[in-house]
Amino acid sequence: MYTERQGISHNPMAEEVKTVAAPRKGSRANASVRWRKRLRFVRTRARELRMIGKALLSTKHPVLVHIIPMRRCNLDCGYCNEYDDFSKPVPVEEMKRRLDILADMGTSIITISGGEPLMHPELEEVIRHIRKRGMIAGMITNGFLLSKERIKSLGEAGLEHLQISIDCVNPDDVSKKSLKSLDSRLEWLSEFAVFQVNINSVLGSGVKNPEDALTIAHRAIDLGFTSTVGIIHDHNGQLKPLDDKQIKIFEEIMTLGKRSFSRFNDFQHNVARAKEHTWRCRSGSRYLYVCEDGLVHWCSQQRGYPGIPLSQYTPEMRQHEYLTDKFCGPRCTVSCVQQVAMLDNWRDPQTRKPMPMPPPPVSGDLIQIGSAQR
Numbered sequence: 509m510y511t512e513r514q515g516i517s518h519n520p521m522a523e524e525v526k527t528v529a530a531p532r533k534g535s536r537a538n539a540s541v542r543w544r545k546r547l548r549f550v551r552t553r554a555r556e557l558r559m560i561g562k563a564l565l566s567t568k569h570p571v572l573v574h575i576i577p578m579r580r581c582n583l584d585c586g587y588c589n590e591y592d593d594f595s596k597p598v599p600v601e602e603m604k605r606r607l608d609i610l611a612d613m614g615t616s617i618i619t620i621s622g623g624e625p626l627m628h629p630e631l632e633e634v635i636r637h638i639r640k641r642g643m644i645a646g647m648i649t650n651g652f653l654l655s656k657e658r659i660k661s662l663g664e665a666g667l668e669h670l671q672i673s674i675d676c677v678n679p680d681d682v683s684k685k686s687l688k689s690l691d692s693r694l695e696w697l698s699e700f701a702v703f704q705v706n707i708n709s710v711l712g713s714g715v716k717n718p719e720d721a722l723t724i725a726h727r728a729i730d731l732g733f734t735s736t737v738g739i740i741h742d743h744n745g746q747l748k749p750l751d752d753k754q755i756k757i758f759e760e761i762m763t764l765g766k767r768s769f770s771r772f773n774d775f776q777h778n779v780a781r782a783k784e785h786t787w788r789c790r791s792g793s794r795y796l797y798v799c800e801d802g803l804v805h806w807c808s809q810q811r812g813y814p815g816i817p818l819s820q821y822t823p824e825m826r827q828h829e830y831l832t833d834k835f836c837g838p839r840c841t842v843s844c845v846q847q848v849a850m851l852d853n854w855r856d857p858q859t860r861k862p863m864p865m866p867p868p869p870v871s872g873d874l875i876q877i878g879s880a881q882r
């Protein structure tokens with residue numbers, strides 16, 4: 509269930525919309541790894557159930573936070589506006605300070621994203637701190653820096669979920685995140701990871717071969733992983749419709765799994781068909797995006813709102829955002845925030861307007877390469 513709530517898919521133009529429940533028979537792990545993986549899965553699942561209970565009882569704490577320890581990336585995907593090629597890692601003590609603030613807020617899940625988090629030299633220490641503070645630890649990575657040793661050390665640090673987004677079967681000018689480039693790492697993950705692994709494939713205009721998403725989903729399931737499919741959105745996280753062929757493939761991937769969160773809402777199907785949907789986005793409150801500068805934003809697609817330092821982000825501000833009607837809601841594709849919002853969609857109508865905004869954070873440093881996938 510957790511993978512369904514992860515959002516930033518390491519393809520910042522795509523959001524996963526469906527989790528396929530993968531059979532475990534494909535795992536290549538030995539008995540010891542399989543046993544530790546099973547144990548961690550059961551424990552994490554128990555904590556996730558507690559997380560849901562806590563979220564239903566109280567609306568006062570964040571459920572999911574994406575945090576960025578490293579804006580730099582080792583790749584340069586042609587559609588991406590969420591990386592640079594020079595910035596330094598956030599010092600580990602500063603990361604711990606931010607995590608302490610989030611833990612004190614009562615946050616349930618932390619997902620580490622980027623840039624490329626595996627470039628952070630003390631990533632394992634960040635993960636250990638997340639676990640030490642009682643939060644569920646996940647990570648989204650392009651996977652290129654994974655080695656057998658790194659997979660083991662991430663597991664020993666306490667990582668619970670890892671997601672890799674794969675754009676295509678063979679690398680091309682737009683993306684190197686191909687199944688061909690990553691397949692050996694996927695096999696190592698299948699063999700050595702004691703954490704849950706989710707593979708996100710991508711559909712949408714600009715993706716050369718839509719069938720690739722199906723190939724990637726099948727490979728993920730063969731290796732014992734879960735699989736999600738993402739749909740390309742525009743630079744504001746807004747809807748772009750799939751064509752008929754893409755919808756057919758999307759529906760086929762949807763049938764691969766036995767369980768689906770989508771049974772509980774029409775969001776995923778609406779996104780695929782670019783239909784507007786009615787929901788209450790609780791970003792800035794139940795979901796936070798904390799950038800490398802330590803500023804809180806609504807989400808990766810609305811950076812700059814509210815753009816307040818985490819250390820100054822008060823319970824009153826969270827409550828204000830909880831009750832704020834987001835102008836970008838009806839055409840939003842950011843599924844992780846939508847799925848967090850399901851916990852509260854049935855209560856507390858949003859009647860407030862966004863706070864007056866401070867000047868947006870300096871973002872000129874981020875590389876903005878047009879919309880190659882449109």
Ligand code: SF4
Nearest residue numbers: 518581583585588650
């Ligand atoms: S450039 Fe880096 S951060 Fe951006 S999508 Fe590619 S791998 Fe992910």
Ligand code: SF4
Nearest residue numbers: 789807836837840845
């Ligand atoms: S509706 Fe919420 S999650 Fe979607 S783009 Fe707007 S702020 Fe982000």
